[in-house]
Amino acid sequence: MDAFLDVFGQTTIAAARSADGTLGPRVLDVGCGCGQTTLQLAAAAGPGGAVLGLDISEPLIDVARRRAGAAGSDSADSAVVDFTAADAQTVDPATLRAGPGREPGFDLVFSRFGVMFFDDPVAAFTRLREVAASRGDSAARGGRLAFACWQETARNPWLTVPNRAAMEVVEFPPRTDGAADPFAFGDPAFVRDLLSTTGWRDVALAPFETEVAVLGGGTAEATAPILMQLGVADDAIAAGAAAGTESAAALAERVEAAVAAALRPYEVDGAVRMPAAAWIVTAQA
Numbered sequence: 701m702d703a704f705l706d707v708f709g710q711t712t713i714a715a716a717r718s719a720d721g722t723l724g725p726r727v728l729d730v731g732c733g734c735g736q737t738t739l740q741l742a743a744a745a746g747p748g749g750a751v752l753g754l755d756i757s758e759p760l761i762d763v764a765r766r767r768a769g770a771a772g773s774d775s776a777d778s779a780v781v782d783f784t785a786a787d788a789q790t791v792d793p794a795t796l797r798a799g800p801g802r803e804p805g806f807d808l809v810f811s812r813f814g815v816m817f818f819d820d821p822v823a824a825f826t827r828l829r830e831v832a833a834s835r836g837d838s839a840a841r842g843g844r845l846a847f848a849c850w851q852e853t854a855r856n857p858w859l860t861v862p863n864r865a866a867m868e869v870v871e872f873p874p875r876t877d878g879a880a881d882p883f884a885f886g887d888p889a890f891v892r893d894l895l896s897t898t899g900w901r902d903v904a905l906a907p908f909e910t911e912v913a914v915l916g917g918g919t920a921e922a923t924a925p926i927l928m929q930l931g932v933a934d935d936a937i938a939a940g941a942a943a944g945t946e947s948a949a950a951l952a953e954r955v956e957a958a959v960a961a962a963l964r965p966y967e968v969d970g971a972v973r974m975p976a977a978a979w980i981v982t983a984q985a
């Protein structure tokens with residue numbers, strides 16, 4: 701997954717740099733997952749900086765901490781790295797502190813695909829603005845926001861093609877309101893409205909469209925089981941097994957075969973390659 705998402709993170713880091721090319725010494729990585737971008741941000745922020753990775757998932761934060769330890773993130777060339785398990789929607793901004801002095805406030809609030817899953821995005825972005833409001837180039841200018849989110853589903857066949865293939869085999873239950881949706885920020889008007897409602901200024905969305913080696917660049921046969929492990933059809937398979945005569949395992953096998961067949965036309969030199977489209981969103985606190 702990290703290799704698949706890397707180009708989006710690097711593009712967002714580039715967009716996050718201020719006019720003098722720096723990231724600002726203090727960075728918050730929201731929905732940091734296993735911490736790949738947190739470590740990249742620490743390297744980019746450099747010595748004297750502090751980067752805090754925040755994620756709602758304790759197990760992912762544990763992985764991120766181990767990864768940072770293994771990578772020697774306390775090296776003299778890098779910013780100090782720390783992680784916290786917290787919900788961005790309910791966390792008290794004053795408790796988000798980083799660096800040896802445990803200071804509050806961040807020059808940059810960053811995320812690679814970690815901000816589209818909030819039930820209450822207004823609560824989350826209000827808090828995120830609060831942590832950035834006290835920082836920045838001068839008293840008049842607060843810290844910055846830079847995040848990557850997916851554009852609409854139609855522009856992201858890397859997920860819609862396997863989904864459609866799975867739907868040929870099992871019936872998907874109707875979406876419930878509030879279900880986690882990676883494409884929740886696909887509509888630029890929604891993103892602009894959310895950010896201006898929560899006090900962010902100078903909001904800009906830059907399209908970033910590329911072709912990606914899906915989920916690390918294996919063959920169709922290797923990529924289909926990874927998509928299955930990510931749970932693309934779990935609910936549909938469980939519902940199908942409960943309603944019908946076929947076991948969940950048998951249904952899953954048929955779905956995986958259908959997904960692999962749908963991906964095969966996109967295989968080039970042994971890797972499934974497909975278009976993917978994100979927004980790189982920037983704003984000022």
Ligand SMILES: C[S@@+](CC[C@H](N)C(=O)[O-])C[C@H]1O[C@@H](n2cnc3c(N)ncnc32)[C@H](O)[C@@H]1O
Pocket residue numbers: 702705730731732733734735736737754755756757760786787788789811812813814815817818
């Ligand atoms: C698609 S993953 C992206 C992970 C990471 N940024 C990356 O690029 O590898 C989304 C992440 O957002 C986290 N997340 C979802 N809701 C959250 C919340 N309310 N507060 C903090 N993190 C959240 C998830 O646990 C998950 O790690």
